[in-house]
Amino acid sequence: MSTTSQGNRIKSPQSESNGETPKYHWNLQVLLREAIFGVNDGLVATIGLVSGEALSHQSHGSIVIAGLSSVGAAMVSMSVGSYLATVSQNDWVHQQIKEQQADIQNHPHQEAQEVTELLEDIGIPDRSIAQIRKDIISSRPRWLKFMVREALGVHPNHQETPLANAVTMAVAVMVGSSPPILPFLLPLPTLTARDLAWALSLLAALTVGAIKGRLTGSSLVLSSLQFGILASLSAAVGAGIGWALGLLGA
Template identity: 25%
Template sequence: MHDVAKHSHVEGHFQSTETVRDVVIGLSDGLTVPFALAAGLSGAVASSHIVVLAGLAEIAAGSIAMGLGGYLAARGDVEHYASERKREEREIVERVHDEEEEIYEIFEQYSVDREAAAPVLEALKRNPKAWVDFMMRFELGLEEPAANRAYRSALTISASYIAGGFVPLLPYMFVGSNTVALEFSVLITLLALALFGALKGRLVGTGALRSALQTVSIGGVAAAAAYGLARLLNSVH
């Protein structure tokens, strides 16, 4: 028994993809939007104090807006899951034959014939909750949202936005010249994108270097586009 327990197989799958997604959304926007605002203002105003104040105001407004968006999206997922589950609960009672055929069709996708699938179907029919769970996952591809998912999503996105937003503003807080501050802001923003991308790649198993390069490329293009638009609007006015 000791040897069996010692050599038991344990799979290390990453289970927090939704949290990583929320962090990616919040941090990437937090890094790029305040950067573009600060960069655009640095060429229009002489005071770095004004740039910092405007950046902090944007971080506050942006984190609230992003958090609210995350909350509403997560609530929509919860409501959609609940609605589809109620429909499946009705259908296994009112349309038993159709639901049985759907079970066979699901197993056919995995090259399991009707004869082999029949015992599984009978077992599911004796446990209606398990039958509904099976249909939700394999017919509709829906997983039950975690408890308090909406609140956790909102807080994660908001906190990530705030954390990311402070990065491009730091040089303006400590360097008097807006031109020099902008140069440092570009460097630390790209560095933050690279570090975040590498960490994300390690967590989800896609490779640290590949993820870092991808994050820097996408984030850099987004920041450059936002910066260019801000400079264009400044030149027009």
Template identity: 30%
Template sequence: MATIDERRHLDAEKQRLLNQHKEKHFTAGEIVRDIIIGVSDGLTVPFALAAGLSGANATSSIVLTAGIAEVAAGAISMGLGGYLAAKSEADHYTRELKREEEEIIAVPDTEAAEVAEILAQYGIEPHEYAPVVNALRKKPQAWLDFMMKFELGLEKPDPRRALQSAFTIAVAYILGGLVPLIPYMFIPRATDAVVGSVCLTLAALLIFGYAKGYFTGNKPISSALQTALIGAIASAAAFGMAKAVHP
């Protein structure tokens, strides 16, 4: 059994090694996901709406009014959707936490067997995981955290996550949604403004798609082209349908 000095030495050595090896992991995945959701919809939906109204020979003022109304409604809807999704995730975690806590108290032997089974899946032998199981049984909170993470695959959500998600998605939607409308603010004729809107929005989609690919670990150029293609198809479909209905 290690002495106090030996344990201190091991702890100091462990800390030294950890300090020498600083891993660079991207940890803002949830925020990036919200931004992607907001901006991608914000760029595409108002873009398609503006193109469709332009195809129906609407004036720039009408396109701008309808576009701003859509951006406002879309931001509220998307933000509310993000809030409810994050809130549901937090509620699910709370329910599972309570259920797992009750099981640890009611059937500790069964839960201990589940710990052993989880460790065995990693190739750890019974004589190796037995001390770990016994140690966890002496620490209920650590045991509960272990079961939530390794049995259920659930991470404790940030209590502020729901509001942050709603705000991030809404703001991202507004920023993305205003881009296709900018030309209509300065060009009176919608048929002329739509050309500027197309060019500006496709450029924004390419930049956004590249950034999305970069931050999510995908091929940035491929992501940029795919994102721009989706926006182009949506706007072309809206413009074509409007022209067909209102030649």
């Protein structure tokens, strides 16, 4: 299964070699990972920042500016990082597939023996291996597809789309940053906005944890607590730093 660094989607070795139009798809599992990562990063980083700003006796306007600047920078940084990481991974996979294709072309006997070993590893009965191997190596596209999946461990459903990952990450960071920053955008006293930001962030963390648990089939309670504890620790660290800096500046 090969990938194009420009299209950022995956096409099979068979389609590529036969000149057929490849079938593209989105990997929802990967997008879920990016979404969880982005929401968590946006939530944790922003609640820590606004907590520190609030307890270091910064003005309300300064907290808003710092918070929005942090959200914007995080969206750009995380989305670009996600895009570049995915492109790099896809390029590496593409290179591995090209090398596998060259190995089949240049060392067919050695690669045919590897087909036998792979069939043995997955538990194919000895009496069937010879015929199955013959069927596999009788077609170069089929042979390459088999080696890509079994030898390289690359499957079309596991490939990632850089642009989709980047957009998902950016939106997730923005969504995750909303609970801690929203109260400071309202006409509320700074301390009230701070307390409301803590409460909304904790509620958001518990909710995201529960959603993650629901989607992944894990314990809703445990998943919620993991996210809630992480957000609380971040708020505590940010508040502690802000409080200490406030004392130094007093």
